[in-house]
Amino acid sequence: MSERYPGYDVLSKRDGPSWNEPTRSAIDARLNVPREPRFFTPQEWRTLQALCDAIFPQDGDVDPVPLAAYVDQKMAENHTDGYRHGALPRQGEAWRRGLSALEAEAGAAHGTGFHDLAAEKREDLIRRMQAGKLEDSGWGGMPPATFFEHRVIPDITHAFYAHPKGWSEIGYGGPASPRGYVRLRIDRRDPWEPAEAKPGDKAAARRKNQRVR
Amino acid sequence: MRQFEEADAVDFVVVGTGAGGAPLIAGLAEAGFSVVGLDAGPFFRPLEDFASDETAQRQVFWTDERIVDGANPIVMGDNNSGKAVGGSTVHFAMVSLRFRPEWFKARTLLGYGADWPIDWQEIWEYYGRAERLLAISGPVTYPWGPPRPAYPYREHQLNGAAEVLARGCEAMGLAWTPTPIATLSAPRGDAHPCVYRGFCRVGCSTNAKQSQLVTSIPRAIRAGAEIRDLAMVGRIEVDEAGRATGVHYLRQGRWRFQRARNVIVAGYAIETPRLLLNSANAQFPEGLANSSGLVGKYLMTQSNQAVFGKMDQEVRSYKAPPSLTVTEHWNYCDEKDFFGGYCWMAQGPLPIEWVNVLTGSKGLWGRALREEMKDYNHQVGLKMVGEMLPDPRNQVTLTDELDQYGLPVPRITYSWGDNDKAMIAHALDQMQMGLEAAGARDVFRQENDTCHLYGTARMGFDPETSVVDADCRSWDIPNLWICDGSIFPTCGGVNPSLTIVALSLRTVDRIKALASRGDL
Ligand SMILES: Cc1cc2nc3c(=O)[nH]c(=O)nc-3n(C[C@H](O)[C@H](O)[C@H](O)COP(=O)(O)OP(=O)(O)OC[C@H]3O[C@@H](n4cnc5c(N)ncnc54)[C@H](O)[C@@H]3O)c2cc1C
Ligand code: SF4
Numbered sequence: 001m002s003e004r005y006p007g008y009d010v011l012s013k014r015d016g017p018s019w020n021e022p023t024r025s026a027i028d029a030r031l032n033v034p035r036e037p038r039f040f041t042p043q044e045w046r047t048l049q050a051l052c053d054a055i056f057p058q059d060g061d062v063d064p065v066p067l068a069a070y071v072d073q074k075m076a077e078n079h080t081d082g083y084r085h086g087a088l089p090r091q092g093e094a095w096r097r098g099l100s101a102l103e104a105e106a107g108a109a110h111g112t113g114f115h116d117l118a119a120e121k122r123e124d125l126i127r128r129m130q131a132g133k134l135e136d137s138g139w140g141g142m143p144p145a146t147f148f149e150h151r152v153i154p155d156i157t158h159a160f161y162a163h164p165k166g167w168s169e170i171g172y173g174g175p176a177s178p179r180g181y182v183r184l185r186i187d188r189r190d191p192w193e194p195a196e197a198k199p200g201d202k203a204a205a206r207r208k209n210q211r212v213r
Numbered sequence: 214m215r216q217f218e219e220a221d222a223v224d225f226v227v228v229g230t231g232a233g234g235a236p237l238i239a240g241l242a243e244a245g246f247s248v249v250g251l252d253a254g255p256f257f258r259p260l261e262d263f264a265s266d267e268t269a270q271r272q273v274f275w276t277d278e279r280i281v282d283g284a285n286p287i288v289m290g291d292n293n294s295g296k297a298v299g300g301s302t303v304h305f306a307m308v309s310l311r312f313r314p315e316w317f318k319a320r321t322l323l324g325y326g327a328d329w330p331i332d333w334q335e336i337w338e339y340y341g342r343a344e345r346l347l348a349i350s351g352p353v354t355y356p357w358g359p360p361r362p363a364y365p366y367r368e369h370q371l372n373g374a375a376e377v378l379a380r381g382c383e384a385m386g387l388a389w390t391p392t393p394i395a396t397l398s399a400p401r402g403d404a405h406p407c408v409y410r411g412f413c414r415v416g417c418s419t420n421a422k423q424s425q426l427v428t429s430i431p432r433a434i435r436a437g438a439e440i441r442d443l444a445m446v447g448r449i450e451v452d453e454a455g456r457a458t459g460v461h462y463l464r465q466g467r468w469r470f471q472r473a474r475n476v477i478v479a480g481y482a483i484e485t486p487r488l489l490l491n492s493a494n495a496q497f498p499e500g501l502a503n504s505s506g507l508v509g510k511y512l513m514t515q516s517n518q519a520v521f522g523k524m525d526q527e528v529r530s531y532k533a534p535p536s537l538t539v540t541e542h543w544n545y546c547d548e549k550d551f552f553g554g555y556c557w558m559a560q561g562p563l564p565i566e567w568v569n570v571l572t573g574s575k576g577l578w579g580r581a582l583r584e585e586m587k588d589y590n591h592q593v594g595l596k597m598v599g600e601m602l603p604d605p606r607n608q609v610t611l612t613d614e615l616d617q618y619g620l621p622v623p624r625i626t627y628s629w630g631d632n633d634k635a636m637i638a639h640a641l642d643q644m645q646m647g648l649e650a651a652g653a654r655d656v657f658r659q660e661n662d663t664c665h666l667y668g669t670a671r672m673g674f675d676p677e678t679s680v681v682d683a684d685c686r687s688w689d690i691p692n693l694w695i696c697d698g699s700i701f702p703t704c705g706g707v708n709p710s711l712t713i714v715a716l717s718l719r720t721v722d723r724i725k726a727l728a729s730r731g732d733l
Contacts, residue, residue, distance in 0.1 A: 004587045020418060022262060026269035055578050082275055082290025086282030086624070123579065130576065153572045157582065161564040162268040170589040172564050173531060175265035177418040180408025181532040184372035189527065196527060196590065 006202050008194040008209035010167045010174035016213045017179040018192060027164065027175070035066055039075040039092060040099075047099040048072075050115035054122050055156045065166065070159035071095070081154075087146050095155075098147045101138035102129070108136060171196055215437045219471050223247040226460055226473035228446045228488065231300015232713040233697030234479030235425035235433065236346065240721030242436035246728075249439045249471060251462055253484075254296035256442035257303070257426065263418035267565045270415035273297050273304050277616050279483065283607070284628035287514050287663055291415075294481065294666075298442050299426025301481065302710060304416050307395040307423070308536050308558065308598075309349050310707035311340045313358060313544050316554075319703045325552035325632075326603055326703035330674050330683035331719075337361075339715035344393070346714065347423040348401050351393030357545045366398045369407065374530035374559040375537035377593045381647030387542040392558060395423040396534055409533040411561055445618050449476055449492040449501055449693065457501075457693045463618050475733065477685075479697040479717075482512060482666035486609045486699065487623045489670070502670070502680050502687035502695070509609040509669050513704045514627065516599035516637050517664040519560060520644045521570065522653030523591045530593060535561030543643070544706045551635040554706035555599030557644050564589065574659040593653055595644040598664065600706040601633045609669050627663075665709050667701040684723040685716070692733065696720050 013019060014027070037045045049068045058064035073079075075092045088094045105125055106114035114122065128134050129152075132145035139147075160166045167174045171194040173181070183190050195208035217223050224246035227234045238250040257263065257273070264270060275294035281287050295301035314333035319326040341362055344351075351364030368391040371379065375391070382389035396407040396417070407421040420427050430440060441464065448461040450470070459472040478485050486509035490500035500508050536558035544554035562570060564586075571577050571585055607628065611621040629637075641658050648656055673679025676688035685696040696717050698709050705712075727733055 018265075020263075020265065022264040022269070022418075023266055026264040026266050030268070056583065057580055079271070080276045080278060080290075082277065082294060083279045083281045083286075083288060083625075085286055086280050090278070126578075130578075149573075153578060154569065157568045157572055157578070158268075158565050161568045161586070162266075166586075167564060169583075170564060170586050172589060173529070176408075176410035176412065177263070177265040178408060178410075180410040180419075182409070184370060184409060184533050186373040186376055186524070186528055187526045188373075189529070193529070 004196055005168065005171040005194040005205065005209060006197050007206040008168050008171065008212060010164045010172070012212055013174060013192060016192070018177070019175045020177045023175045023177065030163065033066060033069045033073055035069050037072045039072050044096060044099045045072070046115045047103055050122065051099070051102065051152065052156050054119070054126055055152060056160055063165070065160050065163045067156050067159045070162070071155045074155060085146050085150050087143050088150060089142065091151065094142060094147055094151050097138070097140055097142055098151065101134070101136050101144070104136045104138040105134050168194070214434050215439055217247060217249055217439050219469055222459065222472040222474050223249050224473070225475045225477055226251065226471050227477045227479060228460060229300060229479035229481065229484070229697060230298045230430065230440060231295065231425060231479065231481065231697065232302050232710040233717050234477070235299065235429035236714055236717040237477060237479065237696055237721055238438050238440070239429040239433035239436060240718065241724065242433050242438035244721065244725050248433070249441060249473070250433065251441050251444040251446055251460070251471070252298045252300070253445040254298060254442065256298040256440060259416060259418050259420055259426070263416045265410065265412055265418060267415055267563050270304070270412070273416045278614070278622050280612055280614070280622060280624045281627070282624065283626040287625055287627045289625065293664055294483065297426070298430060298440055299424045302424040303426055304414055305424070305710055306414050306535055308539070308708045309344065309347060309393045309395050309711040310539070310541070310556070311358065311361065312336070312705045312707060312712055313554065316703060316705045323552065327671070327673065329702055330672060336715055336719070339719045340711065342718050343711055343714040346428055347395040348397060349393045349395055350398035352390050355393070356388040356390050357541045364393055369394065369398050369534070369537055371537050372409070372530065372533040372561070373528040374535070374561055374593055377524065377528065377651045377653070378538040378540070378559040378595055378647070381595070381651035382540050384650035385647055387540050389538055389540045392536050392539045394534055394537070397421045397423065407534065411531045411533055411535070411563070413534050446488060447491060447618060447620050449488065451492070451494060451496065451501065451690065453496070455496065455690060457690055475692045475694065477694040477696055479695070481697050482669045482699040483609055483623055483625060485695060485697060486669040487611065490611050491620055502689045502693055504689050505677055505680060507671060507678070507680050510605045511603040511668040511671055512607040512609055512625070512627065513601050513603055513667040513701070514663040515601060515665045515704060516555070516597060516633060516640070517662040518637050518641055519594050519596035519659040519662065520641060520648050520656055521592055521594040521659065522648050522656035523588055524593050524653055525591070527590050528593045529590050530561040531563055533561065535559065541707070543640070549639060551632050551639065552602060553600035553632065553636060555597045555636060555640050556706055557595045557597045557640065560594035560596045562594070567592065570659050573661065575657060593648070595648055597640040597644065598706060598708055599636050599640055600704055602630055603668055603703060604630055665698070665704070667698050667704045667709065670695045670699040671702045672700040673702060684727065685720045694720070
């Protein structure tokens with residue numbers, strides 16, 4: 001995978017003027033998310049991890065973001081969205097039902113568990129969930145496409161882009177209080193913002209990124 | 214802060230301390246009334262309490278359970294509802310536009326929706342006062358509508374995203390302007406100017422943003438009002454004579470009762486009708502102020518579709534408030550084949566908002582999503598705020614499910630009409646043209662987004678077709694008032710809060726006038 005912002009780590013600003021105390025404590029807590037499930041059963045946890053690997057692959061990453069752990073945290077601590085699609089049960093119940101339905105679908109189609117499926121077969125099943133083409137009785141009237149759109153996708157992808165690693169990867173400046181920004185126009189960069197690698201000049205970007213504080 | 218006894222009736226209890234509630238609390242207290250403001254959310258001190266982080270700042274949103282359905286279910290939570298002293302203005306994007314005058318007579322002059330029982334010229338005065346209250350930074354001359362005074366604070370510099378909007382408009386021959394916006398471009402009292410950190414939509418940690426929390430609320434407290442936070446009102450009590458006597462509210466684990474001579478509800482377009490419906494009793498079995506059957510009906514949201522694309526240059530639209538330029542061209546031009554108007558403005562999605570756009574609009578996931586996210590700093594977008602037409606089938610009702618307070622969870626039903634769809638199609642074409650003209654490539658559309666809420670306790674001319682009169686007083690219960698986004702009969706093609714604040718300031722004057730002639 002291409003490295004667009006070489007050497008940039010948003011955490012290098014942690015103790016600088018872009019992070020205030022509430023930000024430091026919020027991010028410290030995030031980095032210390034419990035790695036063991038508190039909400040999901042061991043069986044559900046395995047399915048969820050397999051689903052996270054497919055929805056947001058991190059194979060080859062040195063230090064993958066524990067996406068399933070954030071989904072578990074959201075359910076265990078009941079951080080709700082503030083709305084629920086009329087066709088879905090409450091969030092925890094939706095997840096439990098969806099994960100067990102995915103296992104049942106995998107069993108029916110391939111005679112094996114969802115977490116044991118080869119990557120392509122798993123992705124294929126997910127595409128059919130996205131298109132609403134799964135019909136196992138385990139869904140219990142919950143539309144698979146709605147579950148995919150309102151639970152699977154947001155709960156998993158938000159976890160990555162709520163994480164400093166996600167911010168560093170896309171070249172986002174990250175927390176910015178109280179310092180804020182000065183250079184606002186197109187193609188202007190404050191020295192405390194990430195520098196993008198231009199073709200053939202990765203080294204310059206790396207130098208700049210190492211000075212970000 | 215002054216404190217009142219629950220057993221002593223105060224002149225006014227105000228439920229909700231946002232755009233509608235807070236100016237009333239301040240204005241009534243300054244007029245010498247005894248006032249208690251209750252809010253279900255916390256009383257934050259932004260300098261100490263606000264992180265610079267999308268996820269942690271979910272603390273400012275109304276995230277209680279709500280069920281959404283209909284053909285186009287509305288996304289709630291961080292998309293439109295606050296729960297804090299200061300209400301949704303704690304996290305609003307600060308865009309502060311006036312209505313087009315004709316919208317107050319939309320039915321008569323433009324042929325759709327409903328007329329307001331208020332004259333635009335009167336509101337024009339209150340807009341000026343609202344702009345001074347919020348120290349709006351804006352351009353010296355505004356390109357559309359009747360003349361208005363210069364904005365109190367000078368306009369902000371543009372960011373990259375704002376510059377792209379301007380370029381697109383120039384190429385299309387449309388007027389554009391720096392957006393009038395409620396964040397400081399120069400110091401005010403103890404507050405510093407905006408530092409362009411770009412987290413406005415999750416709460417401003419520097420107090421540059423002129424939310425109700427930093428404008429009306431301190432004034433209210435100085436004038437002797439009491440603000441009680443973390444106080445969820447569950448029911449309004451009405452006596453046999455049909456007058457409100459106070460409110461039941463849950464605070465620190467116990468239901469309490471605050472007696473009051475007048476009750477003003479300002480909980481926004483979902484919680485206001487929910488409270489009125491939840492307050493049903495033997496005398497008012499269909500809920501309070503509901504003889505018309507219209508409480509909860511005519512819910513409106515605004516179309517908030519967008520087009521996004523990539524620039525070769527780095528835009529980094531995360532810097533500065535998200536909407537620093539705007540074009541209201543299609544609010545003021547009537548050569549189109551649908552009713553209502555819309556504007557569009559520059560965009561600055563933070564990473565989680567941005568991944569929502571890519572997954573929601575392009576259906577991306579997996580490696581493709583992760584790769585696409587890396588172009589974040591080159592992305593640029595234009596987003597509409599469009600008028601949806603009032604339709605009684607769009608509504609707020611109660612379900613049998615209970616929330617953490619033991620109160621019935623609301624159901625929010627919404628479907629777009631043909632006119633709404635025609636406007637969206639028009640706007641998407643226009644915005645795409647603008648974005649491409651500015652040099653963006655790989656342009657795509659975000660077709661399914663809405664924002665802002667209105668209309669579930671509409672204001673009108675008579676008790677059969679509306680819930681409150683022009684003074685925001687309910688037709689059915691003379692000492693029950695409603696003053697927030699829910700009283701709008703039509704929503705216009707601009708963001709709501711300046712109009713809500715203007716109406717709230719007007720209501721203060723109306724109440725003073727009514728009181729002085731013994732008419733409360
Ligand atoms: C992300 C975002 C961006 C926005 N951007 C803009 C913008 O740029 N420009 C603009 O004009 N508008 C914007 N808005 C909309 C604007 O903030 C709202 O329209 C406006 O604040 C509504 O005012 P209100 O008084 O009706 O309700 P609110 O300001 O929401 O206040 C209602 C208050 O009532 C409280 N409450 C409700 N029910 C109860 C109860 N039963 N008991 C106790 N308390 C209760 C709530 O906790 C809340 O604090 C934005 C909104 C959001 C969410
Ligand atoms: S950009 Fe300005 S208004 Fe927005 S959060 Fe930052 S300081 Fe506040």
